[in-house]
Amino acid sequence: MNDYPVRVDAHRDASLSRWLWLVKWLLLIPHFIVLAVLWIGLLVVTLVAYLAILFTGRYPPALRTYTIGVLRWTWRVGYYGYEALGTDRYPPFTLADVPDYPARFAVAEPEHIPRWLPLLAWLFALPHLILLGALTSAVTWNTPEGYRTSMSVLGAAVLILGLALLFTGRFLDGLHDLLVGIARWQLRVMAYLTLLTPRYPPFRLDQGGMEPPAEPSGPPAAPHY
Template identity: 50%
Template sequence: MNRASSIAMLIIGIILSLIGASLAAGGLAVAVLASDQRDDGYFTSPTERYAVASQALVSPRLETFGEGTAERLPFDVGTLRIRVTAADPADEIFIGLAPQDAVEDYLDGVDRTELRDVDFTPFRPVYRNISGSTTPETPESQEFWAAAASGPGEQEVTWNIAPGNWTVVVMNADASPGISADLQAGFRSELIQPAGTAILIIGLVILAVGVPLLVLGAIGLGRAAHEPRQPTPATGLPPFPASTGQGGAPVLATPAAGLATPATAAEHYPAEHYPAEIIGRLDPGLSRWLWLVKWFLAIPHYFVLFFLWFAFAVTTIVAWFAILFTGHYPRSLFNFNVGVIRWNWRVAFYAYAAAGTDRYPPFTLARADYPADVVVDYPDRLSRGLVLIKSWLLLIPHLLIVAAITGSATWGWQVQRGEYDGTGGLSLLGLLVLIAVVTLLFTGSYPRPLFAFIMGLNRWTTRVLVYGALMRDEYPPFRLDQDTET
């Protein structure tokens, strides 16, 4: 399988898998919700208070079917249920549903309010007032209602949906102005569960086609990325780029194992080194201002990485089963996943996680002549039992630390009546990088000690990612390794 074929299979597989996963998840959710018999199987809106000063609250037009639809359909489309309760228990409230033309004739010249839209999180109704001076007859005296209820306390109407244009009207029973009531709408249909099941089946079929294509494409690219290197004569270890800071001073110790060499980690690393590392060499002549636009320049990479990380998740699941049954991580999938981590690290090192180089990252999974790299020793064998717990249970202490490193410090506020709610902030890593690049802007120099600390944080998160992605059984160390000499 050549590289072009592998790329094509990977792209098609990712697209089909994304579509299939979305359909399957949506179909499953709909089918499960439709099977829920609570509240008589109705999907309901929250109960909220609606208050207007006019004589009638009118819903938007409910166009159930297009023109030309038969008046009687050969199947039950569904049932609409609306409950309304006057804010004052002593008041009598009216609710009715009728053809739109009949409602417009009845309320012609009457001061009324049309409900245009509703936001539920937070609750905020959008009204349009239509002024008038005519006093209508009481709504209960009209004969055009398809469904209606009136009286004190909770009133409920149910209506089997039929073709046409319909409108819901809420009024005081005596047609007086000033309406304040709590409303809830619900809908159920016998078609929802079969539709959800059908969507689920279609999604699973698409997944059954997409996932194998994705995996085959990843295998092909993983094989292409396997480039064994000769050990250096002096040390017998695979060569790796020297790590230098400003002025060429070494700032980073990163013994690099081959991408997928058969030797064990112990043969490549001293005892204090973890068999998965990142490389980052600080450019001595960084531009003072380019960091301001690097995030924008990297947008093409973000787009590609979105799909690559999805493929990474799928291939990791496949690797989970392979390790569970064989004790081995498929070599080609291992190479592919290391390549995804490598690609992501190059972009992160360039744009936001270090801003340590002005060289644009290459579009490749393989190792390249670039100042940022990721190297992971391929394991001869992995524990079949450990794979069951290491990605979640054993990683909990590290995940808490990584959350502190990469999670956002939040700020937020709420305006009265729920008009706005927002959160945002910088992570610890993001804050340190911001301090570094602002210093670069004003001094022309990237602080070397700060760079070492930033690299230590990135190294920690990368080791946790590699362990959680099942690539190694060695537990990640609780250290930054900022200043190890080469």
């Protein structure tokens, strides 16, 4: 059962273009440019939020909304692009939640964030970052012809998914679920590092498009969509 306050959902398209994934990198260039600026803003906002929590114990609501919006936008672009290839629907240019888009991200607002957490969250997150780095960092090797090439486990999985779609028209659901699970793990860790939630992320790869159902225990907290 899952009761972690970060929710990452993905609804795969019923049918996908065989070839569109080959040019998605080009179609996503405008998003990459905007996200580069937004992520610079996110670093500044996170630093300000750390200081605010450290001295006041509160996460400023406007900063929280911005941070959730950037992570939400990043997940939509990743799901359309090369994190899962799960949809051919072009992601919208907005920080707001889009209820009918196939990829969604939400965080339940915590009742309390410890004032000391900004000092240690990065340290507590190191084991997660090491494991995720092993999955997403590229390994470089030399070919017999003398060329250097590199690829990560994540990149190899996306390539296999795309080639299967291109040559057979079949979408490998098991591989898609694995990729969504890795993305879900990454987003949980990012939510913890940005202090959207003080709950330590689980060392668990929850695969599949939908979050596991939560164990019923009183009224659930409303997710911040």
